[in-house]
Amino acid sequence: MMMKTQVLLLLLLGLCAAAHAGCNKRLLRGTALDGRWIGQPRASSVGACQAKCTAHPRCLFFAYFSRWKACQLLTNPSYGSYAYGGVTSGYSLKGCQPKPPGxxxxxxxxxxxxxxxxxxxxxxxxxxxxxxxxxxxxxxxxxxxxxxxxxxxxxxxxxxxxxxxxxxxxxxxxxxxxxxxxxxxxxxxxxx
Missing domain, CATH: 3.50.4.10 (Hepatocyte Growth Factor)
Structure with a gap:
């Protein structure tokens, strides 16, 4: 159990650094990222949840619970993560916005x-x-x-x-x- 907690903590630290470094499109299946909750709209899919997070001005990352079609919008990623079946977590795509042409x-x-x-x-x-x-x-x-x-x-x-x-x-x-x-x-x- 201690090893699993350490692995999840290292994963979270790496992903938090990536979230602040720009564009992170990676999705984490079976892992719930935990942070300060700022909203929970309904969403039909992981992609719809990610779009809602990207559109929200304060959302940095999300956790999508497929069983309930619940989309947790989160900020302040310092709270950790935990293994949870049926959840997919990921990041706002604000850092992935396209650049104007040269x-x-x-x-x-x-x-x-x-x-x-x-x-x-x-x-x-x-x-x-x-x-x-x-x-x-x-x-x-x-x-x-x-x-x-x-x-x-x-x-x-x-x-x-x-x-x-x-x-x-x-x-x-x-x-x-x-x-x-x-x-x-x-x-x-x-x-x-």
Whole structure:
């Protein structure tokens, strides 16, 4: 028992240091991190609980109890941790927020790359090119980036579709050849 407590304490100390050092996406299954309780909203999943923690201004980490769909939002991680079946703990993703594009990146079109969505601002059908899609994104004040599905897209109703997205993409993924083009609103470009 003493060894298990020491291992959990070392794990907690390492994770606390990581939580304050930026982005920590690691989830701890079967371990409840214990801290000062600041809220307990209901959540349908671990991901939903993590999103609630990230959105809360004081939440540093969370414990999600799947049996009750209870999401404990926590701060002050100095209280420890304990083994508990059916719980998954993790950290706020505030430190994982995407960075704005640099001067060179913001004007370039990312061919064969799909930017991960945040939330849709709108969709425009029958757009002639990725350049035209970028112009439409730049003209829409809420648009931060876009995805353009070319005429090679697999389903007819989505061909030449310009999807406008808010904010900045959280990740970028390679996609098939000539099927998708992504890019930023020119309003995201540094001014100098």
């Amino acid at each position: 001067k060179d990146e913001c004007k370039k079109l990312a061919v064969d790359t799909m930017f991960h969505r945040t939330s849709n601002v709108g969709r425009i059908n029958n757009v002639a090119s990725a350049e035209d899609c970028q112009k439409k994104c730049t003209a829409e004040p809420r648009c931060g980036f876009f995805q353009y599905l070319t005429s090679k897209w697999t389903t007819d109703f989505r061909k030449n579709l310009c999807a406008l997205m808010s904010g900045l993409p959280s990740e970028k993924k390679a996609y098939g050849k000539g099927i998708v083009v992504s890019g930023y609103s020119l309003n995201q470009c540094p001014k100098n």
